[in-house]
Amino acid sequence: MTNGNNRLAQFIDAPGGITAEAARERAEARLGRLRERSDVTVSECIERIGAALSACEQPTPELREEMYRMAYGVANLAGTFDRPALGQAAYSLCALLDDCDVRNHWDRVGVHVHHDALRMLQSRTLTPPAVERLLAGLDAVRKRCRS
Structure with a gap:
């Protein structure tokens, strides 16, 4: 029994509630649903990057910013749901887009390569090597x- 003068201790000792195991199971189930929604969002972001690439030969600054936001979103979700390779590829695309802006040179092939890599990594079909x-x-x- 805990100290009766402590409100938190009284709350913990109160009847009802759920066990730690039940709480963990509920949290795992909720996380699974979030992971599924995350996968859908990641796929949508990758599709939007592809659509932006298909929209024109030389994207506007706004379109490049849209691609950057989508890649950054993929990186964030990949980090949250333990997809390090996907996150690394998405961050690499962000860095490439930054490099393009700094050098004032659009690297369409490089961005396409990154987009294709994101699609392959999202498919989860690649071996570790x-x-x-x-x-x-x-x-x-x-x-x-x-260079």
Whole structure:
């Protein structure tokens, strides 16, 4: 029994409530539903990046900003739901878009490569060695853009 003078202790000792195991199970179920919604949102973001790429040869600053926001959203959700490779690819796209702005040079091929990589990683069909090669390739694309 806990100290009866402490309100928190009284609350903890009060009858009712749920066990820690039941609370964990509920939290896992809710997290599963959030993960499913996150996957849908990630796919939508990747589709919007593709649509922006298809819209024109040389995107406007607003369209580039839209691609950046979508990539950043993918990176955030990937980090939240333990998808490090997807997050790394999305952050790489953000960095590439930043590099393009700084150099005032649009790297359409590099952005397409990143978009394709995001699609492949979202599919979850790549083996770990293939994921490593893909991420190394994205680094090479970014380095090429900087030179």
